[in-house]
Amino acid sequence: MIFTETERAYLSTQRLGRLATVGPKGDPQNNPVGYAINDELGTIDIHGYDLGATRKFRNVQGNGQVSLVIDDLKSVQPWQVRGIEIRGRAEALTGQPKATDYTSPEVIRIHPHTVFAWGLDGSGHGMTKRTAG
Amino acid sequence: MIFTETERAYLSTQRLGRLATVGPKGDPQNNPVGYAINDELGTIDIHGYDLGATRKFRNVQGNGQVSLVIDDLKSVQPWQVRGIEIRGRAEALTGQPKATDYTSPEVIRIHPHTVFAWGLDGSGHGMTKRTAG
Numbered sequence: 586m587i588f589t590e591t592e593r594a595y596l597s598t599q600r601l602g603r604l605a606t607v608g609p610k611g612d613p614q615n616n617p618v619g620y621a622i623n624d625e626l627g628t629i630d631i632h633g634y635d636l637g638a639t640r641k642f643r644n645v646q647g648n649g650q651v652s653l654v655i656d657d658l659k660s661v662q663p664w665q666v667r668g669i670e671i672r673g674r675a676e677a678l679t680g681q682p683k684a685t686d687y688t689s690p691e692v693i694r695i696h697p698h699t700v701f702a703w704g705l706d707g708s709g710h711g712m713t714k715r716t717a718g
Numbered sequence: 719m720i721f722t723e724t725e726r727a728y729l730s731t732q733r734l735g736r737l738a739t740v741g742p743k744g745d746p747q748n749n750p751v752g753y754a755i756n757d758e759l760g761t762i763d764i765h766g767y768d769l770g771a772t773r774k775f776r777n778v779q780g781n782g783q784v785s786l787v788i789d790d791l792k793s794v795q796p797w798q799v800r801g802i803e804i805r806g807r808a809e810a811l812t813g814q815p816k817a818t819d820y821t822s823p824e825v826i827r828i829h830p831h832t833v834f835a836w837g838l839d840g841s842g843h844g845m846t847k848r849t850a851g
Contacts, residue, residue, distance in 0.1 A: 600791055600794065601789070601790075601799065603736040603738075603748055603787055603789075605736075605738035605746040605747070605785065606746065607740055607744050607745075607746050610783075611744055611781055611783060612740075612783045612785075612805070613738040613739065613740050613746050613783060613784060614738070614785050614803065614805065615736055615737075615738040615785040615787040615803060616787060616803065617787065617789040617791075617799050617801060619797075648744055650743075650746060651746060652738065652746045652747050652748035653748065654736055654750065656734070656736075656750040657734075658733055658750075661733065664752075664820070666734065666750050668750060670747070670748060672745070672746075672747065687797070
């Protein structure tokens with residue numbers, strides 16, 4: 586189990602994550618992505634339309650370090666943001682089973698090493714950090 | 719003007735962006751942030767609670783390359799994500815005027831060099847890319 590019950594319940598309410606990858610010059614890019622928890626492998630899998638042709642895929646091929654953040658604004662007044670940041674090492678896989686008719690046979694597979702979570706239990710600003718995997 | 723009218727209208731509807739920064743080992747982190755368009759300087763300014771104590775602030779001190787993405791899921795069926803990714807060089811400034819009572823006197827000030835936008839005009843998957851600044 587990568588995630589706690591609370592985290593898993595939260596993730597089930599959110600459809601988009603944002604994936605940060607790093608280019609060859611240490612230049613980050615940041616993109617909205619769908620994501621799937623792969624319970625069998627203990628990974629987060631990212632599929633996409635023509636994923637293999639994207640710069641994020643090439644970035645992962647060059648530097649496997651990634652950060653995926655899933656969050657939302659729970660309240661504006663007071664300002665309360667909640668979410669989960671997953672840092673890990675990703676593989677850029679080709680020739681995988683297609684997840685849907687709309688996605689290509691590549692996968693960015695994240696092996697989490699650190700999970701940060703904040704605001705999920707309604708207690709405000711506190712952040713938890715733990716090592717995963 | 720950093721942004722087109724369409725982009726500016728979109729940004730006015732979104733409160734959170736996600737800021738990717740890069741650590742000393744090429745390790746990205748990714749965090750939800752509020753943001754403000756600084757029309758006078760042509761920058762995006764990020765304030766925060768105790769911003770100077772955060773790892774993203776230290777990351778910017780070490781590597782000014784950042785990516786800020788502002789996006790949302792316009793439609794699930796069909797799947798339509800829209801948004802703007804702003805890549806640029808950021809300054810980690812101290813001793814600035816406080817934006818609000820709840821923010822500290824530091825600012826991450828992004829000087830955009832490339833702006834990507836997609837889905838804002840309702841035309842689907844097309845992405846525009848342009849050089850800014």
